[in-house]
Amino acid sequence: MPSPACWPCSRRRPTSLSWRRWSSGKSYRLLTGSTAALMQYIASQDSSLARVSRAIGWIKSHYREPLTMEALAEHAGMSPSSLHAYFKSVTRLSPLHYRAQLRLQKPAG
Known part of the structure; x- marks a missing residue:
């Protein structure tokens, strides 16, 4: 579970379902956003x-x-x-x- 400081706009502890939704959205943005090329490079064999x-x-x-x-x-x-x-x-x-x-x-x- 994330620390309260990194959980966006919430003071309550996140449920596992809400955490999965939030983190999957972050993963999607990492893989398709401005960092996509960097992520592909890190994952590449070369x-x-x-x-x-x-x-x-x-x-x-x-x-x-x-x-x-x-x-x-x-x-x-x-x-x-x-x-x-x-x-x-x-x-x-x-x-x-x-x-x-x-x-x-x-x-x-």
Whole structure:
């Protein structure tokens, strides 16, 4: 449920039905309004966000294996410098630091 601050023009708590109506209208406007091109880009397979997501998925499934930026960038379909910059903007960590954090969180064995 949304906080009262984001619920438009209402002081009462929204019902689930009224929330669905309000949020579906917002979704429709996001997908068809001035942000439509941005939403399509984010959802596309070739967006930088999708490529970083592929790199994150690869790191999660291969976190025990040796990792080079060149191999990870090739898997993501980006140059090493572009992948590093976009990866850090999304996760706030470099790919190698992300893998180190993942290794610390995963159980050994």
